[in-house]
Amino acid sequence: MSDERRLTPRGQERRDQIIAFATARFASHGYHPTSVADIVDGLGVGKGVFYWYFDSKETLFSEILRSAQTDLRRRQLAASASVEDPVARLGAALRESVAWSAEHRELATLFDFALTDERFAPLIQAGRAALVDDAATAIRRAARTGRLGADDPELAAYAIFGVATILTAEFLHRRDGDPDAIADAVVTFCLRGIGAATPPRPVE
Amino acid sequence: MSDERRLTPRGQERRDQIIAFATARFASHGYHPTSVADIVDGLGVGKGVFYWYFDSKETLFSEILRSAQTDLRRRQLAASASVEDPVARLGAALRESVAWSAEHRELATLFDFALTDERFAPLIQAGRAALVDDAATAIRRAARTGRLGADDPELAAYAIFGVATILTAEFLHRRDGDPDAIADAVVTFCLRGIGAATPPRPVE
């Protein structure tokens, strides 16, 4: 039920099971159309199991969103932290986020839905703001060192986010394209968009 | 009920009323949480009224989506058809779509949700494809006449769509920014993104 409960390893496993199954159902059928009964039936357990691990369907969904966002941000930071040049760093972060999206196809749909529900939207916006802020910082640094348009860095950062989002959704998830090629396209378009020179080729 | 029914002027009015009210509720509370009972209660009419004009909640929503999309496309074409230069034409279309979004704040949320429901997603994707195709055509023409990166025009068109979508959502709808300034930012970023020269200033 409540926030923290001592879980045995078996309990942890069950909890993870629920999260995994619910995530898949939410993504494929939608949040509202997926009932708690669907989830427990799909897992072959009684309804009480669900409420032993989660307060409500709503808190489960929030937790899914939250952990997905922190996971993405962590990976993005890990991939770009060591890169010195701000433009290259931005490119690395972008490539990593495309790679992450390729590994978590379902989550984009969840994010989309969450944005349309007033209970979940603030969560998504906050997570998004964190990512955007990282990008904006890189752009600001690039503007100071090299030369870049004097555009609003935050606005440019959002634009970049938008490009990554839609190209990922359309070409990666819907058309099953090659993640590397898509990442290239995202980086090319965005670096040009902020007025940076043609992208330094991927480092690997 | 069914598809076509002779409607008196009074009937047309009622139908429009339902569409307007339902659109607002769907946008502010979400599709699923808005019940047919909510809609008819909000309008102060009996439940039968709803089913006199619409087959189901689902068809009503589909109609809202469809007419919104055709309206946007029509306006975009009207605003850009007369512009000869492909790059300028692209800019005009982008500006018009930002203006349209400013007049229809609610609809973005509806589109977002629709994308997450397998019943509605194809509708949105088709409408989106039409808009993207217009942009891709302009890009292709520009690439032939002037010089532009040899990037995939369709991919670039989707990227442009993504930029317009997110900047509109964040700066126009959420932060209530100035539509013209936002349109400028969209155009600047996107034209640079496709490798076109700094934008020709707005014509007005």
Place this chain on the structure above:
DNA sequence: GGAGAACTTGACCGATCGGTCAATTGGTGG
């Protein structure tokens, strides 16, 4: 082996859902 915590069961609850329909009312043309 026993006590207590972790875990599981599934019947049950009140509320609400989308949708139906027989009966009624309003308006209009003949």
Place this chain on the structure above:
DNA sequence: CCACCAATTGACCGATCGGTCAAGTTCTCC
């Protein structure tokens, strides 16, 4: 004034929703 159709009413339907809970089972540790 009547006939007819558009429009409206609201009680009603079966299904399903998120959530509860008393009871039972399994695990762990002393």
